[in-house]
Amino acid sequence: MHRITPHQPHPLFDSAATGRIERAAAATLPAHQLMQRAGLAVAQLAQALAPYARTVWLACGPGNNGGDGLEAAMHLQRNGRQAVVTWLGQPDKAPADARASWLRAQAAGVQWADHAPDQLSSCDLCIDALLGLGVSASSSRAMDPAHAMNAPARTIDPRLRACLSMLRHSLAPVLAVDLPSGLDADTGQYAPGLAPDPGPPPGPARYTLSLLSLKPGLFTAAGRDAVGQLWFDDLGVAPGPEPPSAWLSGPALAAPRAHASHKGSYGDVAVVGGEGLAERGLGMTGAALLAASAALHSGAGRVLVALLDDGQLPLDPQQPELMLRRFEALALERLTVVCGCGGGQSVGQRLPEVITRAARLVLDADALNHIAGHAALQALVLARGQQGRPTVLTPHPLEAARLLGLSTAQVQADRLGAARQLATRFAAVAVLKGSGSVIAAPGQTPAINPTGNALLASAGTGDVLAGMVGARLAAGASPLNAACDAVYAHGRAADAWPAGQALTAGELARRLGR
Ligand SMILES: NC(=O)C1=CN([C@@H]2O[C@H](COP(=O)(O)OP(=O)(O)OC[C@H]3O[C@@H](n4cnc5c(N)ncnc54)[C@H](OP(=O)(O)O)[C@@H]3O)[C@@H](O)[C@H]2O)[C@@H](O)CC1
Ligand SMILES: [K+]
Known part of the structure; x- marks a missing residue:
């Protein structure tokens, strides 16, 4: 068992893949073995997290997630804690493993109760063993996850609802078994009717012990806020031949610069964007300058800026290293172009040339909005991808929705699926931003980024990311590596x-590479 931190990559397995790993393991092990291992792991972590707990309340659901809780209750009771169990199952309907653990908990003398004990202190502990992987299985049985948000909410057992509410408002720490109950392991969204009430995320004393595999939903959409501190126990089972459904990104390998190198060794980035104030009264040159600053501070050899302001700004006195250029003066065929930051309406005019001529290309913000509205531009993006010319798209969920002809809610309902769809449709690397950014490339296993926090919810941080991707592409990284490394470093800077x-975007750009 170990704690999961963003310091190394991990393979992730969705509910279907986890089910296959579990069935393959179960076939070689004595009956009930996996649940016994799971319950023991839960009890061990519970005791480590709450060493002074006298009472542990275990909310156990009707399925095998509840069985893990019952098994843990037996160990905790035997180890001198008062294990108080609310079990929502029924002996004659429970799965065989859960029934076996119910018998073992009974024999150990746990206390049964309809609800949480009244006086749980912050030293005590609650264990959330209400729902685990069964939720994702029921979502995928019911429908395509992209349409899950349209699902009619099923009738929820009022006792389940009451237990969820107690856990979510608990002042005592909460340890979730496998997944925070109600969270879909594949999408990181809550099943209909099981989401917590809107409001700030739960307090700091929230823990999750993922069992057998790490699941994508723990790291994206609502997952990051729901999970708290994340632990993992593989229950002594290796994934075997099962391919990962996604990867959790890790830090890039440090690439020392050769002494005998010069600015040409690290490539030229050209930023095309920043509609001027004169155009529509909406000055957006700042966005382009932020992307340029980020490229500069990420190590690009030279950074050129073609503002869409009719040459009104000849120099950025705060960043004299940036070379301002007229668009017509850019040798696009030799450049890595970052296009769209603050591009407004004006960027539309430049897009056909940028898409057809740029050697390497990052498309962001208004460039993406224009492309979403013009089938001819979409065809050009696809064509350059099919020709093998590096292209990275960096949409936030609304931009992704426009590109895919979906609603933002549909994109968020299946972030991995949406990113994969974008990558396939445009033969490009797609970075779907948001909590747990997803990076997808055609025909490859997608990645989820583990770094970053809500400080990044501030104007201009997306422009900074686009510049960071551009600098890495210019230095020769593959589009997938450039995107994964930039997203990781962007989040890491916010974490530090x-x-x-x-956190301001300008300061974020200046601190890169420190
Ligand atoms: N598989 C493994 O690798 C291992 C699994 N292990 C453990 O088993 C867990 C999976 O157990 P599981 O399959 O029994 O499902 P589980 O999460 O208990 O939920 C089933 C219950 O939830 C209900 N329910 C479903 N959706 C719902 C909704 N939207 N709203 C309300 N209710 C909903 C569903 O109702 P039903 O659809 O049947 O009417 C049923 O009653 C896994 O997470 C791990 O902890 C470990 O022991 C060892 C290795
Ligand atoms: K749970």
Whole structure:
């Protein structure tokens, strides 16, 4: 068992893949063995997290997730804690493993109760063993996950609802078994009717012990907020030949710069964007300058900026290293172009040339909005991808929705699926931004980024990311590596941000590479 941190990559397995791993393992093990291992792991972590707990309340659901809780209750009771169990199952209907653990918990003398004990202190502990993988199985049985948000909410047992509410409002720490109950392991969305009430995420004392496999839904959409501190136990089972459904990204390998190198060794980035104030009264040159600053501070050899402002800004006095150029003066065939940041309406005019001529290309923000509205531009993006010319798209969920002709909610309902769809449709690498950014490339296993936090919810941080991807592409990284490494480093910079200091996009760009 170990804690999961963003310091190394991990394979992720969705509910179907986890089911196959589980069935293959179960076929070689004595009956009930996996649940016994799961319950023991839960009890061990519970005791480590709450060493002074006298009472542990275990909310156990009707399926095997509840069985894991019952098994843990037996160990905790035997180890001198008062295990108080609310079990929503029935002996004659429970799965065989859960029934076996119910008998073992009974024999150990746990206390049975309809609800949480009244006086749980912050030293005590709650264990959420209500629902696990069964939720994802029921979502995928019911429908295509992209349409899950349209599902009629099923009738929820009021006792289940009451237990969920108690756990979510608990002042005592909560350890979730396998998944926070109600969270879909594949999408990181809550099943209909099981989402917590809107409001701030739960307090800090929230833990999840993922069993057998790490699941994608723990890391994206609502997953990051729901999970708290994440632990993993593989129950002594290797995934065998099962291919990962996704990867959790890790840090890039450090690439020392050769002493005998020069600015040409690290490539030229050209930023095309920043509609001027004169065009429509909406000055957006800042966005382009932020992307350029990020490219510069990420190590690009030279950074050129073609503002869409009719040459009104000849120099950025704060960043004299940036070379301002007229668009017509850019040798696009030799450049890595970052196009769209603050592009407004004006970027549309430049897009056909940029898409057809740029050697390497990052398309962001208004470039993506224009492409979404013009089938001819979509065909050009696809064509350059099919020719093998590196292209990275960096949409946030609304931009992704426009590109795919979906609603934002549909994109968020299946972020991995949406990113994969974008990658296939445009033969490009797609970075779907948001909590747990997803990076997908055609025909490859997608990645989920583990770094970053809500400080990044601030204007201009997306422009910074686009510049970071551009710098890596210019230095010769593959589009997938450039995207994964940039997203990781972007989030890492936010994670290392000094406490109490506001994060601004300009300062974020300046701190890159420190
Ligand atoms: N598989 C493994 O690798 C291993 C699995 N292990 C453990 O087993 C867990 C999986 O157990 P599981 O398959 O029994 O499902 P589980 O999460 O208990 O839920 C089933 C119950 O939930 C209900 N339910 C479903 N959706 C619902 C909804 N939307 N709203 C309300 N209710 C809903 C569903 O009702 P039904 O659809 O049947 O009417 C049924 O009653 C897994 O997470 C891990 O902890 C470990 O022991 C060892 C290795
Ligand atoms: K659970």
